[in-house]
Amino acid sequence: xxxxxxxxxxxxxxxxxxxxxxxxxxxxxxxxxxxxxxxxxxxxxxxxxxxxxxxxxxxxxxxxxxxxxxxxxxxxxxxxxxxxxxxxxxxxxxxxxxxxxxxxxxxxxxxxxxxxxxxxxxxxxxxxxxxxxxxxxxxxxxxxxxxxxxxxxxxxxxxxxxxxxxxxxxxxxxxxxxxxxxxxxxxxxxxxxxxxxxxxxxxxxxxxxxxxxxxxxxxxxxxxxxxxxxxxxxxxxxxxxxxxxxxxxxxxxxxxxxxxxxxxxxxxxxxxxxxxxxxxxxxxxxxxxxxxxxxxxxxxxxxxxxxxxxxxxxxxxxxxxxxxxxxxxxxxxxxxxxxxxxxxx
Amino acid sequence: xxxxxxxxxxxxxxxxxxxxxxxxxxxxxxxxxxxxxxxxxxxxxxxxxxxxxxxxxxxxxxxxxxxxxxxxxxxxxxxxxxxxxxxxxxxxxxxxxxxxxxxxxxxxxxxxxxxxxxxxxxxxxxxxxxxxxxxxxxxxxxxxxxxxxxxxxxxxxxxxxxxxxxxxxxxxxxxxxxxxxxxxxxxxxxxxxxxxxxxxxxxxxxxxxxxxxxxxxxxxxxxxxxxxxxxxxxxxxxxxxxxxxxxxxxxxxxxxxxxxxxxxxxxxxxxxxxxxxxxxxxxx
Numbered sequence: 001x002x003x004x005x006x007x008x009x010x011x012x013x014x015x016x017x018x019x020x021x022x023x024x025x026x027x028x029x030x031x032x033x034x035x036x037x038x039x040x041x042x043x044x045x046x047x048x049x050x051x052x053x054x055x056x057x058x059x060x061x062x063x064x065x066x067x068x069x070x071x072x073x074x075x076x077x078x079x080x081x082x083x084x085x086x087x088x089x090x091x092x093x094x095x096x097x098x099x100x101x102x103x104x105x106x107x108x109x110x111x112x113x114x115x116x117x118x119x120x121x122x123x124x125x126x127x128x129x130x131x132x133x134x135x136x137x138x139x140x141x142x143x144x145x146x147x148x149x150x151x152x153x154x155x156x157x158x159x160x161x162x163x164x165x166x167x168x169x170x171x172x173x174x175x176x177x178x179x180x181x182x183x184x185x186x187x188x189x190x191x192x193x194x195x196x197x198x199x200x201x202x203x204x205x206x207x208x209x210x211x212x213x214x215x216x217x218x219x220x221x222x223x224x225x226x227x228x229x230x231x232x233x234x235x236x237x238x239x240x241x242x243x244x245x246x247x248x249x250x251x252x253x254x255x256x257x258x259x260x261x262x263x264x265x266x267x268x269x270x271x272x273x274x275x276x277x278x279x280x281x282x283x284x285x286x287x288x289x290x291x292x293x294x295x296x297x298x299x300x301x302x303x304x305x306x307x308x309x310x311x312x313x314x315x316x317x318x319x320x321x322x323x324x325x326x327x328x329x330x331x332x333x334x335x336x337x338x339x340x341x342x343x344x345x
Numbered sequence: 346x347x348x349x350x351x352x353x354x355x356x357x358x359x360x361x362x363x364x365x366x367x368x369x370x371x372x373x374x375x376x377x378x379x380x381x382x383x384x385x386x387x388x389x390x391x392x393x394x395x396x397x398x399x400x401x402x403x404x405x406x407x408x409x410x411x412x413x414x415x416x417x418x419x420x421x422x423x424x425x426x427x428x429x430x431x432x433x434x435x436x437x438x439x440x441x442x443x444x445x446x447x448x449x450x451x452x453x454x455x456x457x458x459x460x461x462x463x464x465x466x467x468x469x470x471x472x473x474x475x476x477x478x479x480x481x482x483x484x485x486x487x488x489x490x491x492x493x494x495x496x497x498x499x500x501x502x503x504x505x506x507x508x509x510x511x512x513x514x515x516x517x518x519x520x521x522x523x524x525x526x527x528x529x530x531x532x533x534x535x536x537x538x539x540x541x542x543x544x545x546x547x548x549x550x551x552x553x554x555x556x557x558x559x560x561x562x563x564x565x566x567x568x569x570x571x572x573x574x575x576x577x578x579x580x581x582x583x584x585x586x587x588x589x590x591x592x593x594x595x596x597x598x599x600x601x602x603x604x605x606x607x608x609x610x611x612x613x614x615x616x617x618x619x620x621x622x623x624x625x626x627x628x629x
Contacts, residue, residue, distance in 0.1 A: 053528060073532045080532050086525030090547045091627045099543070100533030144529075151533065 002065065004029040004187055005050065005155055010059035012045050019045040021211045022058060027155075032181050032188045034202035038234070039193055042211040044083075044159060047191045051157050052076045064154050079153035083160040085144040087132045093119070093143050094128035100151045118150035121180060138169045142176075149184070158190035162197060174201055195235050199223065207231050223272075229343050232270045239276070241269040241310045250342065254309045256286045260342050268343050273317040275339035278304060278325070284334025290314060292327050306333065381600035388594050398601035406585060406602060413565055413582040414609055416496060420503045421561035421617075427504070428511035428556055433545075436519040447516055450509045458506060462573045465502045469493040469574070494576025502574055503564045510563070511556035518552025519545075547625035554618045561617075565610050582606055 003026035011022040020042040027033055035043040048054040050061060052073035060069045068076050079100070088096050094115055101111045119125055122142035127135070135143065141161065148156055161177075162170045178201060181188055192198050198205050199219045207215045207222060207230075215227040226232035229240070243250045245267045251257040252269065277284055290308035298317075304325070306314040316333060325331060384393045402410075431450075435443035468474045469492040476488035492498065522545055530540040546553075568583025575581070582602065589599030 051532065053532075072536075073528070074534045074536055078532075080529070082525050082529055084523075084525050086523070086527075086529035088526050088530070088544055088627075089523075090544075095627050099530070099535075103534040103539065147529075147533070 003027055004064055005189070006062040007050070008060050008062070010046075010049060010056045010061060012042070012049060012054060013057045018211050020049070020056075023213050025206065025213070025216070027187065027189065029187050030185055031204055032202050033190070033204045033206060034198035035189065035191045035206045035208060036195060036198040036234075037193065037208035041208040043191045043193075043208050046208070047080075047157055047159055047189065050155070050189065051078050051080045077154040078157055079148035079151045080157040080159060081141075081144045081148050081161050083163060085140050087140055087143055087147070089132050091132070092128065093124065093130050093132070093135070096132070096143055097128075097147045097150050100147065104151075114150050118146040121149065121183070122146045122176070137165055138173065141165065141173060145176075145180070149180070149186075153186070155187045155189060158188065160191055160193070162192075162194075170197070177201055199235070207234065209234075225341060226270065226343065229268055229270075232341065232343065237273050237315055239271045239273065239311070239314050241271065243267050243269050245342075252286070252288075252310060254288050256288065258286060258337050260337075262342050263344060265344065270341040270343055271335050271339060273303070273315045274301075276314070276316040276333050276335045278306075278316045278318050278320070278333050279331045283336065285337040286340075287332055287334040289330055290333050291330050292325055294327055295325070306331070308333075377596075377600040378604060380597050381604055383597050385595050385597055390596065398598045399605070401598060402601050402605050406582065406605075409580055409582050409585055410605065410609065412580075413606070414613060416499065416579075416581065417561050417564040417610075418613065420500055420507065420564040421557045423500070424504050424507050424511045424560040425515075425553060425557050428508055428515050429553065431508075432512050432516040432519050435516060436522070447512070450512050454509050458569070461506050462502055462570055465498065465505070465574055466493065469498055469501070493574055494579075496575065496579045498574040498576075499571050499579050499581075502570050503560075503567065506570075507560035507563050510559045514552045514555040514559070515549060516552075518549035522548045542625075543627075547627065550621050550625050554614075554621055557617050558614045561614060562610055565606060 005025075005027040007023060007025045009022045009024060010020065011018070012020040023046075035046060037043045045054060049056050052068065052071055052075070056069065060067055062068070063077060073080075088099065091099065097118055098111050098115045101114060106114070115128070116125070119128060122145050124139065124142050124146065127139065127143075132140065132143070141164075145161075158177075162173050165173060174197060177188070177190075190201070202219060205215075205217065205219055205222050206213055209228075209230050215222055215231045217225075222231060222235055226235060226238075232238045232240075241252055243252045244265070245260065245262045246264050248259055248261055249257055250260050250262065250267060250269065288308050288310050290306040290310075293305045293307055296303045296305075301317045301319045304316045304318065306316060308314060314333070380390060381398055382394050382396070384391045384395050384397070431446075435446045439446055466473070470476070471488040471490050471493065473493070475492065476485070479485045480488065526544055527540055530544045531537075535543060565581075566583055568581060568587050571579045571581040571584055586599050586602045586606070589595045589602065593599075
């Protein structure tokens with residue numbers, strides 16, 4: 001069974017500026033994939049190439065076995081939820097949702113049924129006659145989603161769908177997306193710069209940086225085994241401990257060493273804040289002395305900032321409730337070799 | 346107390362506008378409306394109520410009236426179509442150069458009305474630029490005299506003159522049309538033409554009606570252009586009205602003619618607006 005969406009050596013260049021370097025991606029039916037990266041990394045360009053709004057400079061795009069590379073957006077089995085929604089301001093909610101069906105010449109009763117169904121799916125049953133300017137941001141977002149979903153696209157594309165919403169609404173809409181994806185079982189591709197959103201929604205994350213895909217995997221893989229320094233910094237918080245590798249032995253600045261299979265040279269040892277024990281209670285493979293610079297109480301955990309010869313900005317998050325670590329005191333921190341990740345510089 | 350000072354201030358702010366409108370528009374118009382029902386005897390205006398003038402308008406002037414309204418409709422429709430194309434280009438295709446093109450349109454407004462008329466005389470005349478060029482090229486043997494002093498010359502001149510007045514409201518309306526809904530329409534299966542008719546046109550309706558009205562009303566009321574480039578077959582109603590007030594000293598008939606023209610213009614502009622609304626209505 002071949003993948004639903006296949007990108008083969010797809011790239012986009014604007015003059016000498018390369019927006020997307022040649023890349024190959026295959027997306028299986030039913031996947032909920034996030035394209036994650038900082039602004040300007042080419043993620044939106046990539047999504048718009050799949051939707052047909054931008055012609056790739058090279059390569060081809062295969063959708064469900066059909067080469068759509070040269071087809072415009074109106075002739076592709078994809079639908080997009082746009083950043084800023086792009087609702088038609090002169091039409092009612094129901095007219096917005098039924099517009100695509102009307103163009104596809106779906107009969108009136110069928111159209112009505114599907115519009116009602118789509119509005120019910122996004123919990124806007126009674127909003128059909130409303131005008132767009134009467135809706136809140138979250139409701140507009142739902143209309144945009146209904147308008148795309150009513151077309152039953154083979155692939156639903158979402159361009160920063162939640163960027164304009166406040167945090168609380170964003171959380172609620174994430175829940176909606178997850179529910180709708182589970183319910184209709186479609187293939188969703190969404191672009192975001194918000195790593196938390198990508199982690200919580202996607203079954204697969206494609207991390208982009210400077211026009212390239214730097215890592216492609218499940219959220220857990222990307223969090224646990226970041227491929228590069230960029231990925232480990234971009235996804236969640238991380239501590240970087242500088243070290244030197246020689247003959248498969250890495251030595252950190254404080255003299256602690258461990259064996260690892262890496263090329264000789266300078267490396268970074270990446271450790272997540274929650275993987276550092278404070279204070280060391282045994283069981284740690286690598287230890288270091290550190291001074292507590294400050295403590296922040298964040299509800300479900302405490303965040304410590306420490307300095308040591310390993311670095312000035314070590315972040316440790318701990319759920320330990322014992323409040324007896326004072327600012328200014330010297331403690332021993334430690335972590336297990338299994339919890340760290342070595343990335344070359 | 347505060348409300349009163351607020352309303353006094355509002356009245357003061359509105360006073361100049363209301364004053365100007367009242368003295369140079371409302372009162373004169375009312376005066377001419379009243380005398381359109383009066384009689385003239387021995388070149389003297391007499392306050393005796395009569396419908397004679399209106400009867401005379403329908404009996405003697407319905408041909409130039411119809412000709413004027415038809416010509417104004419043609420001018421307004423051609424102008425709106427060209428203006429729409431130009432404004433659309435400036436808004437969606439010219440990129441950052443769009444506002445510069447609109448500025449150029451504004452600049453052409455400085456070229457006076459008469460300048461433009463004489464310009465077209467120079468271009469269209471029998472020894473004009475166009476005829477000379479065609480003869481030099483060997484395409485014609487003798488000058489085409491039908492170019493100037495014809496209804497076509499009037500149409501060309503007035504389309505040229507009213508074009509900036511039509512471009513500006515349409516461009517203004519187009520600036521309010523966002524890009525993302527247009528992409529969304531294409532995403533939902535609409536081609537470029539469908540997108541224009543379903544998404545762009547309904548949003549710029551008022552701009553188009555404004556452009557049509559400006560071009561139509563200006564043309565219907567114009568009497569200089571037909572005199573200068575129109576010739577004997579292009580006598581528009583404005584020429585007749587001017588005649589009644591001038592040579593004939595029959596201001597009641599002139600007034601009656603004016604009010605018939607105003608009423609006809611209102612009917613046509615309203616009809617155009619209604620047609621635009623029904624054409625661009627969103628369907629389910």
